[in-house]
Amino acid sequence: MPLATRQPAAKAADLLAWYDRHRRSLPWRVLPGERPDPYRVWASEIMLQQTTITAVKPYFERFMARFPTVEALAAAPSEEVMQAWAGLGYYSRARNLHACAKAVTASHGGRFPDTEAGLRALPGIGAYTAGAVAAIAFDRPAAAVDGNVERVMTRLFAIEAALPGAKPVIREHVLALLPMARPGDFAQALMDLGATICTPxxxxxxxxxxxxxxxxxxxxxxxxxxxxxxxxxxVTRYGAAFVLLREDGALLVRTRPNKGLLGGMAEVPTSDWRADYELDGAAQDAPFVTRWRKLGTPVRHVFTHFPLELTVLVAKAPATSQAPLGMRFTPRGKLRDEPFPSLMLKVVEAGLAALRPPSSAP
Ligand code: SF4
Structure with a gap:
């Protein structure tokens, strides 16, 4: 008999039985029999996009302590939301998260829609998140297909089509397996299986x-x-980043435009980031005319679409210096409140270390 005909069918019940014994305990997950809070489920799903559970856990706890309800999040100033998000990366998610909280509060009385279609109509909620929230928060029979689920399904059914083209086929397989009872647990079980057993x-x-x-x-x-x-x-892009420290300890900072890469985040002034950037002309991009000192080791960062190499230039300015238009001097004690992405934290750290007097070096 050919092998394929002897292969037993995969059953949701087997996965659910495994889940009942081995489910992961996660800060946004409720105990069996408890009703999940859609706000927490939604926020965790947005945070987990492109970010690991280990990285998200402490952010999630802090975020929930700071914004315990969707109304609290909607009412917060955007700088505060960006600051709470700083370090998680992919900052358009934070802007969408905030926009979505406002929409849920303004148009839905603070209650998340309980269907995939209703959820998809909200800002920043795509097919995956709509499926995950509908299934986990509302126990709807919805498919939530992320990277973990794709891996399990392509292995389980030996799907030969390459990603991303295979996505519709994978989704069909998930829908065919979905049980009518406990679809929310099924979605979470599939995620857990991919994360803990069916690892890459x-x-x-x-x-x-x-x-x-x-x-x-x-x-x-x-x-x-x-x-x-x-x-x-x-293709690797290059650029210059200018760390200018005023004699009173304030750092020259600006906010990136809301749209685009790292939108709405804080940064020290930089040049454009280009594959053909010429460092010799960096002085022309500097926010101040002064003697800039170039640091030997550039700061490297990898974005989804390109690697970046920023050369850090440092200088000091008199205490009376005024910030150029669109920039500000942030006192040293307030730097922690600036929503610096991790790239900029590396730049600021390298720049400030180079400007520290030798006697204060560790
Ligand atoms: S861990 Fe993955 S590859 Fe291994 S048997 Fe389970 S589904 Fe198949």
């Missing part, structure tokens, strides 16, 4: 509840899934 490398197939029906395991080809289309590496 060395999946623990021996203890997987779907080891029998899994086609990739049977063929011994687990790690070759999901198939991926070849990716083009982004």
């Amino acid at each position: 490398r060395n999946p623990a197939c021996g203890i997987c509840p779907w080891r029998e029906p899994c086609r990739a395991r049977t063929a011994g080809t687990q790690e070759s899934y999901p198939r991926k289309a070849a990716k083009k590496a982004g």
Whole structure:
């Protein structure tokens, strides 16, 4: 008999039984029998997009302490939201999160819509998040397909099509498996399976509840899934970042435009970031005419679409200096309140360390 016909079918019940024994305890997850708070489910899902659970956990706790309800988040000034988000990356998520909280408060009386379609109509909620929130918060039979779920499904069914083209097929498989009872637990079980058992490398197939029906395991080809289309590496961009410290300890800072990369975040003034940036002409991009000192080691950062290399230039300015238009001098004690993304924290740290008098060096 050919192998394919002997393969048993994957069942939701097997996954749910496994989940009942091995579910992860997460700050945004409720205990069995408790009703989840849609606000917490939604906020955690937005934070978890492109960010690991380990990184999100402390942010989530702090964020919820600061903005305990969707109304509190909606009423907060955007600088405060960006500041609470600083360090999590992908800052358009924070702007969308804030816009969504305002929409839920203004148009839905502070209650999240309980259907996928209703959720998708809100700012920043795409197919995945709508499915995840509908399933987890409202126990709707919805598919929530993230990277973990894609990996499990492509292995379970040996899906040969490469991502991202395979997404519709994967979704169909998830929908076909969805149980009418406990769809919210099913969505979370699938996520947990991908995160803890069906890992990218060395999946623990021996203890997987779907080891029998899994086609990739049977063929011994687990790690070759999901198939991926070849990716083009982004071209490295270069630029200069200017760390100007006034003699009273204030740092020259500005806010990036709301739209675009790192929108609404704080930064020290920088040049444009270009593949053909000429560092020799950096003085022309400086916010002040002064003697700039170039640091030897550039700050490197990798964005989704390109790597960036910023050369840091440092200088001091007299205590009476005024900030150029659109910039401000932030006193040293208030720097922590500036929503610097992690790239800028590295730049500021490198610049301030270089400006510190030698006697105060550790
Ligand atoms: S048997 Fe292995 S490859 Fe298949 S779903 Fe389970 S962990 Fe993943």
